[in-house]
Structure formats: C-alpha cells, structure tokens
Amino acid sequence: MNPLVSQIRAAARRLLEEERVELVLGFETGPVPLRNAPCFVRSAGETDRLTWDRSCGINLAVFLNGNPRRIAILAKGCDSRAIVNMLKERRIVRENLIIVGVPCQGMIDRAKIERLVGGREIETVRIEGDSIVVAVGGGKTFQAPVEETLRDACRDCAAPTPVYYDLLLEGVVARRPAAVRAIHELAQPDRAERWRRFEAEAAKCIRCYACRNVCPLCYCRECCADQSAPRWIGASPNPSDNAMFLLMRALHLAGRCVDCGACVEACPVGVDVRHLFKRLEREVGERFGYVSGADPNQKPPLATFNMDDPEDYITDVG
Amino acid sequence: MTEIENRKSEIQNPTGWQPRILAFLCNWCSYAGADLAGISRLQYPPNVRVIRVPCSARVDPLFILAALQRGADGVLVSGCHPGDCHYLSGNLVARRRFALLKALLDEAGFETDRVHFSWVSAAEGGRFAELIREVTDKVRALGPARQFVKQFDAGTIHELSQQGMNA
Numbered sequence: 001m002n003p004l005v006s007q008i009r010a011a012a013r014r015l016l017e018e019e020r021v022e023l024v025l026g027f028e029t030g031p032v033p034l035r036n037a038p039c040f041v042r043s044a045g046e047t048d049r050l051t052w053d054r055s056c057g058i059n060l061a062v063f064l065n066g067n068p069r070r071i072a073i074l075a076k077g078c079d080s081r082a083i084v085n086m087l088k089e090r091r092i093v094r095e096n097l098i099i100v101g102v103p104c105q106g107m108i109d110r111a112k113i114e115r116l117v118g119g120r121e122i123e124t125v126r127i128e129g130d131s132i133v134v135a136v137g138g139g140k141t142f143q144a145p146v147e148e149t150l151r152d153a154c155r156d157c158a159a160p161t162p163v164y165y166d167l168l169l170e171g172v173v174a175r176r177p178a179a180v181r182a183i184h185e186l187a188q189p190d191r192a193e194r195w196r197r198f199e200a201e202a203a204k205c206i207r208c209y210a211c212r213n214v215c216p217l218c219y220c221r222e223c224c225a226d227q228s229a230p231r232w233i234g235a236s237p238n239p240s241d242n243a244m245f246l247l248m249r250a251l252h253l254a255g256r257c258v259d260c261g262a263c264v265e266a267c268p269v270g271v272d273v274r275h276l277f278k279r280l281e282r283e284v285g286e287r288f289g290y291v292s293g294a295d296p297n298q299k300p301p302l303a304t305f306n307m308d309d310p311e312d313y314i315t316d317v318g
Numbered sequence: 319m320t321e322i323e324n325r326k327s328e329i330q331n332p333t334g335w336q337p338r339i340l341a342f343l344c345n346w347c348s349y350a351g352a353d354l355a356g357i358s359r360l361q362y363p364p365n366v367r368v369i370r371v372p373c374s375a376r377v378d379p380l381f382i383l384a385a386l387q388r389g390a391d392g393v394l395v396s397g398c399h400p401g402d403c404h405y406l407s408g409n410l411v412a413r414r415r416f417a418l419l420k421a422l423l424d425e426a427g428f429e430t431d432r433v434h435f436s437w438v439s440a441a442e443g444g445r446f447a448e449l450i451r452e453v454t455d456k457v458r459a460l461g462p463a464r465q466f467v468k469q470f471d472a473g474t475i476h477e478l479s480q481q482g483m484n485a
Contacts, residue, residue, distance in 0.1 A: 191424075195426065230481055232380050234468070241387075279424075279425035280421065288414065302418075307410070315434040315452060
C-alpha cells in the first residue's frame with residue numbers, strides 16, 4: 001500500500017474527530033483501474049475509504065466552488081495552485097479550509113495505458129520500481145517505464161509538492177521535477193501546420209463541456225458558450241464554433257490555469273489543446289512577471305497593468 | 319487611381335474581391351481621429367466598417383472572434399494612446415488582454431496579420447489614414463479569410479436575423 005494512505009487516513013480521522021472540519025475531500029478506489037473516484041468523508045468512522053495512489057488525477061479543488069462547509073482537502077501541487085487562485089478570486093473562505101498537502105509523484109495517464117495495451121480491458125495495474133505492469137485478460141501483461149505513462153501535465157510539472165498548505169504529508173519523496181519541458185518550444189511547427197492541428201482537435205470536440213465541469217477555475221454562472229442573447233458561440237458542435245469555444249476557454253483561463261491536466265483527462269474524445277494554455281502561461285510570465293497559483297498575494301495579471309507593459313504586438317505606423 | 323475611384327470600380331465590378339475589415343474605434347480618441355481624417359479630406363482605403371465603442375477595453379475578444387467567424391477578413395481595434403484613456407486605465411487593461419489574444423491566435427496557427435491593435439489620438443487624422451492603409455495592405459495580402467469562417471446553414475441565418483445580426 002502506498003505509504004501516503006495511512007497518513008491520509010490518520011490526518012482525516014484526527015481532523016474529523018477534533019471537529020475542525022465537517023468534510024474531508026479525498027479519493028476512494030474507483031470502479032475501474034486507474035480511475036480513482038472523489039470521496040467525501042463526513043465521519044471519522046469512514047476514513048478507511050480514503051486511498052491514494054497514482055490514479056488521483058482529478059483536481060479536487062473543483063468541489064470547493066460555492067461550498068459553504070468547513071472542509072479539509074487533499075491537495076497535490078496542482079490542486080494547491082488552483083486553491084491559491086480561487087482564494088484570490090474569493091471563491092472560497094480561507095478560514096473554512098484546511099489544505100492537506102500531498103507530495104505528488106505524478107499521475108498516470110489512462111489514455112496512454114490504453115494505447116499501451118492496444119485497447120484491451122485493463123484488469124490490474126501495479127508499479128514495480130520504475131516500471132508499470134498492466135495485466136489484461138488472458139494472463140497477458142504489458143510493461144512500460146512509469147515516467148513515460150504519466151500525464152503530460154505531470155511530466156511538465158515544476159511544483160509537484162504543494163507550496164501552499166496547512167499541513168504537509170511526508171514519507172514519500174515527491175517526484176523530482178524533471179527538466180520542465182517547454183512544449184511550445186519543442187520543434188514548433190509552422191503556422192499552417194499549427195492551424196491544421198488545431199482544426200483537427202476542434203473538429204473532435206462534441207461540446208459535452210466535461211473540460212469546463214472538471215476545471216476548478218471554470219466557474220462562471222453563465223459561460224459565454226451558453227449565452228443565447230446574443231448567441232456568441234453556436235451550441236452545436238460546428239467546427240468553427242468548437243474552435244471559438246476552445247480559444248475562449250483558453251483565454252478566460254489566461255493567468256489562471258494551473259496546468260493540472262484535468263480537462264485533458266476528462267475529455268471523452270481526446271481533445272488536447274494544452275499547448276494553447278501553456279503558451280498563455282509563458283506570455284503571462286514573460287510579459288507581466290506573473291506565475292499562476294504561486295503567490296496568494298500577487299494580483300491577477302488581467303486585473304492590473306503597468307504603464308510600461310510590452311506593446312511589441314501593436315501595429316504602429318509613421 | 320484615387321481610393322474613391324477604387325471604391326467606384328469595386329461597386330461596378332462586384333466580383334473583384336475587396337477585404338472587409340471591421341474596426342472597433344474608441345469614442346474619445348480613435349473615432350475622433352477617423353472623423354478628423356474625413357474632415358481633412360484625407361484619402362484611405364474604403365475597406366473598413368467602423369463600430370464605435372466607449373473604450374478599447376469595451377472590446378471583448380469574443381467580438382473579434384465573432385467578426386472573424388462571420389466573414390470579416392480583418393479586425394482592427396484602436397483606442398487612446400497609453401496614458402490618455404478617457405477612463406484613465408481602460409486601454410492599459412485592454413493592452414494586456416489583446417497581447418494575450420494575439421499570442422493565442424498565433425499559437426493556434428491563425429493568420430495573425432488579420433488582427434490589429436493600435437493607438438490613434440483625436441488629433442491624428444493622418445495617422446488614422448496611414449493605419450488603415452497599413453492594415454488594408456496586410457489583410458489584402460492574405461486574401462479572403464478562410465480559417466475559422468463559419469459555414470452557416472439556413473436555420474442559423476434565420477436565427478441570427480431574428481436577433482438583428484446579419485450572417
């Protein structure tokens with residue numbers, strides 16, 4: 001068993017027994033391998049439901065939105081960054097929240113495992129050293145280095161251990177941040193090729209809004225994709241409207257996205273436009289010196305300005 | 319041939335493609351700059367359709383994407399020079415927002431020369447005419463918009479006309 005599990009259960013039991021919180025947000029074993037389910041623990045007796053392994057990809061901060069209870073939340077690096085941004089945006093009351101930081105070793109990408117086993121039904125998954133061993137029906141097993149099966153967001157994560165927390169679990173060395181891959185700098189395809197790829201991603205979208213629903217920072221009461229007067233973005237999965245939805249979602253998360261990868265994981269048709277979000281992350285850093293989710297006291301970049309912000313993109317004449 | 323004659327030839331020869339450019343001009347500076355260009359009888363390409371907005375910060379990126387989706391070949395947003403905003407800081411907030419929009423479009427592979435941001439004061443009629451020339455040249459060089467343009471079906475056109483928007 002993952003050494004974090006006993007720590008998590010003990011911490012949850014203590015917090016509930018001391019009545020410091022009404023609810024502990026964590027994970028329980030899900031119905032299928034590699035897909036743990038969010039778990040809401042309300043009493044000390046239930047804490048044995050809690051588990052932890054490398055299939056806890058969901059960003060639990062999404063459940064804090066508009067929740068008035070006193071809550072303890074298990075937070076990976078990315079969850080804690082989301083919490084920082086939600087605090088800035090006054091989505092949560094700090095006093096009601098206890099952040100239990102969990103050093104994260106990176107979460108496994110189920111889609112990558114499915115590709116590894118060629119779409120066969122996954123029966124069990126175990127980790128042996130640096131390898132992941134996946135058993136499918138008929139006694140057949142597949143093996144791969146764990147690092148290669150992690151979600152792209154996890155592979156690029158610069159802060160897998162939360163930097164903002166009330167108590168931090170120990171005993172497990174968090175995955176050492178690899179040299180952070182700058183995905184937008186990896187063999188940047190030319191403009192026409194970028195558009196071709198983007199169009200192909202947009203064409204897949206079925207507009208189920210799973211990406212929006214799992215995102216802790218996508219909380220608008222009325223999303224611009226749902227407005228009907230005027231109808232900015234057509235409701236049906238038209239390629240152009242899909243492109244508009246994906247672009248607007250990226251733009252609305254500029255300087256706010258914490259790159260948890262939840263939207264990519266939640267997408268049922270495999271739309272991956274993470275590079276758009278990463279580009280905006282880079283622009284916000286270079287132009288405005290801002291890092292999303294790092295410092296609770298730094299003002300959100302689009303809520304402020306500097307007189308000397310760069311204007312290299314302005315069309316100048318004469 | 320003057321630009322007015324160009325315009326005449328466009329009307330007489332409707333098959334020849336001319337770029338359609340939508341310009342969002344702020345009420346306090348750029349719109350007045352355009353007005354000055356007109357009063358001064360400065361000539362510039364007749365390819366812009368102007369929408370007057372209270373401030374460049376009033377322009378939501380949705381407006382720009384919607385224009386491109388619905389057939390504009392180019393979009394221009396122009397406001398007061400930084401420091402001269404009628405509302406003190408509207409254009410400074412907008413400047414950050416548009417920097418990100420342009421970067422995002424670039425990342426997606428969109429032809430970014432179709433989208434322009436600039437500053438024109440109420441005293442800069444000449445600069446306005448020059449800007450429109452520059453923007454029109456850039457958009458003309460790209461040809462008719464193809465990326466991102468929505469193909470409307472009859473039902474959608476009806477729906478839009480009900481809302482008072484032309485498809």
